[in-house]
Amino acid sequence: GENVEQHPSTLSVQEGDSAVIKCTYSDSASNYFPWYKQELGKGPQLIIDIRSNVGEKKDQRIAVTLNKTAKHFSLHITETQPEDSAVYFCAASIYPGQLTFGSGTQLTVLP
Amino acid sequence: GAGVSQSPSNKVTEKGKDVELRCDPISGHTALYWYRQSLGQGLEFLIYFQGNSAPDKSGLPSDRFSAERTGGSVSTLTIQRTQQEDSAVYLCASSFPLAGDYTGELFFGEGSRLTVL
Numbered sequence: 001g002e003n004v005e006q007h008p009s010t011l012s013v014q015e016g017d018s019a020v021i022k023c024t025y026s027d028s029a030s031n032y033f034p035w036y037k038q039e040l041g042k043g044p045q046l047i048i049d050i051r052s053n054v055g056e057k058k059d060q061r062i063a064v065t066l067n068k069t070a071k072h073f074s075l076h077i078t079e080t081q082p083e084d085s086a087v088y089f090c091a092a093s094i095y096p097g098q099l100t101f102g103s104g105t106q107l108t109v110l111p
Numbered sequence: 112g113a114g115v116s117q118s119p120s121n122k123v124t125e126k127g128k129d130v131e132l133r134c135d136p137i138s139g140h141t142a143l144y145w146y147r148q149s150l151g152q153g154l155e156f157l158i159y160f161q162g163n164s165a166p167d168k169s170g171l172p173s174d175r176f177s178a179e180r181t182g183g184s185v186s187t188l189t190i191q192r193t194q195q196e197d198s199a200v201y202l203c204a205s206s207f208p209l210a211g212d213y214t215g216e217l218f219f220g221e222g223s224r225l226t227v228l
Contacts, residue, residue, distance in 0.1 A: 004153075006153070032215050034215065034216070036219075042221055043115070043202055043204070043220050043221050043222055044202075044217075044219050045219070046217070049215060049216070089154065093215070098144075098156065098159055098167065099154075099156070099217065100156065101146075101154040101155075101156075102153055103153040104151075104152070104153050
């Protein structure tokens with residue numbers, strides 16, 4: 001089955017700096033790659049996703065890039081703000097809805 | 112409310128007892144999922160219901176775990192003879208049908224935190 005590895009497990013950045021989180025996946029058949037943000041005591045919430053026919057997608061301060069050849073994808077957050085502090089999960093999917101998640105990255109934005 | 116509702120939010124039980132966790136999905140969502148999140152870990156897929164199809168139980172860790180979904184809406188995850196390693200947050204999610212409005216997005220509840228003493 002699919003295996004998703006996520007790095008780093010923790011990341012601290014100064015407010016205003018950029019943050020990058022990287023994931024690799026094992027199954028070349030995966031075609032959907034979402035990123036979820038989980039705030040303390042809440043369920044994960046989708047922040048951005050990308051499909052395998054697209055190399056990059058951007059939504060305001062958040063962007064995701066996908067390299068299908070290398071089987072890795074990354075989340076980029078620019079101009080970080082304290083409210084960006086949370087746990088971020090990448091995921092990969094072959095079949096709709098059946099996601100395999102990475103182990104998460106605890107992002108802390110220092111004021 | 113409009114979101115996925117889970118109950119109880121917290122459950123403390125003794126080893127060997129059975130527990131039931133409930134999930135009420137968003138109205139109109141025919142797909143329902145259970146995930147388990149252990150401390151500091153990612154989300155582990157448990158089971159997936161899609162409409163009237165047979166559920167995908169491939170993620171259930173042992174035969175002590177079972178889930179049902181009555182009337183295509185509310186789901187109950189049951190853990191029999193609980194063990195300490197079952198302690199985790201159990202997250203339920205729902206999504207639109209796999210056609211039409213389906214975008215791939217899962218809508219998660221806030222989870223049920225299970226502690227087995």
